Amino acid sequence: MYGERVEGESPGSCCQPAPGGEACTGERPPLPAACPACGGRLKEVAAAHVLHHLRRPREREVAGRYGFCPAAGCPLVYAGADGRRFAVSDLRQPPAYKTGNPADLLCYCFDVDGREVLSPAGDAAVAFISERVRAGDCACDVLNPSAGCCLGSIGTYRKAAGAGPGPSAP
Numbered sequence: 259m260y261g262e263r264v265e266g267e268s269p270g271s272c273c274q275p276a277p278g279g280e281a282c283t284g285e286r287p288p289l290p291a292a293c294p295a296c297g298g299r300l301k302e303v304a305a306a307h308v309l310h311h312l313r314r315p316r317e318r319e320v321a322g323r324y325g326f327c328p329a330a331g332c333p334l335v336y337a338g339a340d341g342r343r344f345a346v347s348d349l350r351q352p353p354a355y356k357t358g359n360p361a362d363l364l365c366y367c368f369d370v371d372g373r374e375v376l377s378p379a380g381d382a383a384v385a386f387i388s389e390r391v392r393a394g395d396c397a398c399d400v401l402n403p404s405a406g407c408c409l410g411s412i413g414t415y416r417k418a419a420g421a422g423p424g425p426s427a428p
């Protein structure tokens with residue numbers, strides 16, 4: 259016969275990820291007030307989200323809360339409340355606006371990269387993404403390193419490249 263389990267002594271037992279992505283509500287060390295690399299605003303994401311996007315072996319270091327830096331060109335992606343930092347090179351698939359490489363992804367749900375949104379097919383790609391988002395078919399909260407909708411970053415990316423809606427220069 260096995261003895262009873264000792265409740266309350268297993269570390270991290272309160273941290274089962276819930277469908278909403280919320281974890282513990284216990285003591286929470288504060289996130290950095292701003293991106294330590296560029297000084298921009300950080301968007302809070304869950305540790306589980308960070309885990310989904312890091313290459314090994316860095317994924318083993320993930321714990322606690324993180325802020326995502328959405329700034330284009332900034333090499334920092336996630337900054338932890340515990341001081342851990344994860345950069346573009348730590349991501350499995352860093353976004354095009356971070357790497358500066360148009361071959362990298364912008365829309366992680368429907369496989370749209372920087373080249374496509376800057377090409378003459380860009381409007382159609384954005385229209386397709388918008389349509390699927392409206393239909394509730396996107397999974398940005400999990401698939402996108404930002405944990406948010408890609409449409410905002412695509413608009414910013416096109417604007418920065420001088421390619422708005424409509425035909426763009428080659």
Ligand SMILES: [Zn+2]
Nearest residue numbers: 293296327332
């Ligand atoms: Zn930054």
